[in-house]
Amino acid sequence: LAKTTQPISMDSYEGQEVNITCSHNNIATNDYITWYQQFPSQGPRFIIQGYKTKVTNEVASLFIPADRKSSTLSLPRVSLSDTAVYYCLVGDTGRRALTFGSGTRLQVQP
Amino acid sequence: EADIYQTPRYLVIGTGKKITLECSQTMGHDKMYWYQQDPGMELHLIHYSYGVNSTEKGDLSSESTVSRIRTEHFPLTLESARPSHTSQYLCASSRAGNGELFFGEGSRLTVL
Numbered sequence: 001l002a003k004t005t006q007p008i009s010m011d012s013y014e015g016q017e018v019n020i021t022c023s024h025n026n027i028a029t030n031d032y033i034t035w036y037q038q039f040p041s042q043g044p045r046f047i048i049q050g051y052k053t054k055v056t057n058e059v060a061s062l063f064i065p066a067d068r069k070s071s072t073l074s075l076p077r078v079s080l081s082d083t084a085v086y087y088c089l090v091g092d093t094g095r096r097a098l099t100f101g102s103g104t105r106l107q108v109q110p
Numbered sequence: 111e112a113d114i115y116q117t118p119r120y121l122v123i124g125t126g127k128k129i130t131l132e133c134s135q136t137m138g139h140d141k142m143y144w145y146q147q148d149p150g151m152e153l154h155l156i157h158y159s160y161g162v163n164s165t166e167k168g169d170l171s172s173e174s175t176v177s178r179i180r181t182e183h184f185p186l187t188l189e190s191a192r193p194s195h196t197s198q199y200l201c202a203s204s205r206a207g208n209g210e211l212f213f214g215e216g217s218r219l220t221v222l
Binding site for chain 1: 145152153154155169198200202210211212213214215216218
């Protein structure tokens with residue numbers, strides 16, 4: 001099971017772009033990379049998923065280099081409501097349940 | 111909005127009581143999971159199921175037990191609650207393949 005490493009915390013200001021990088025050196029061929037967001041006292045919520053290159057949706061972009069040993073979640077123009085914990089998960093849910101790491105606590109200041 | 115429901119949302123009970131946390135989903139997902147999370151800490155997988163009559167223990171050892179008699183229902187039971195079981199319990203489900211996890215709102219358990 002690929003282990004992930006993320007920064008413990010990050011600070012930003014409203015309107016800035018935030019990039020959170022996750023390292024996953026042991027990623028397997030069948031593994032996908034998925035990011036979740038969690039607010040206090042709530043369950044995590046899916047943000048974005050990718051396998052390689054770049055994926056973009058209405059809330060974020062996910063950049064995955066060719067070797068897939070890391071990935072970067074990009075949040076454009078963050079707001080105060082983006083203050084949350086962000087988790088990077090790597091695995092093949094077709095084979096086993098995914099394990100959440102410690103996540104990155106993002107604090108957005110006014 | 112995800113169609114996955116947990117009850118009760120909050121529960122305060124005394125030591126030694128038996129409790130069951132309910133989790134139901136109406137999305138027809140085969141896979142269901144239970145995670146345990148203390149405030150400000152990471153989520154720990156304690157149980158998962160890939161279908162009816164299939165249950166597996168997760169990465170964190172737990173004294174709780176689960177059952178999966180119906181696709182939509184995945185209850186978690188503690189036979190004799192202790193203060194160390196005080197935590198938030200989050201239920202989730204996903205479709206086959208690399209489907210996203212849909213989480214319930216959680217059940218916050220306090221054992222006195």
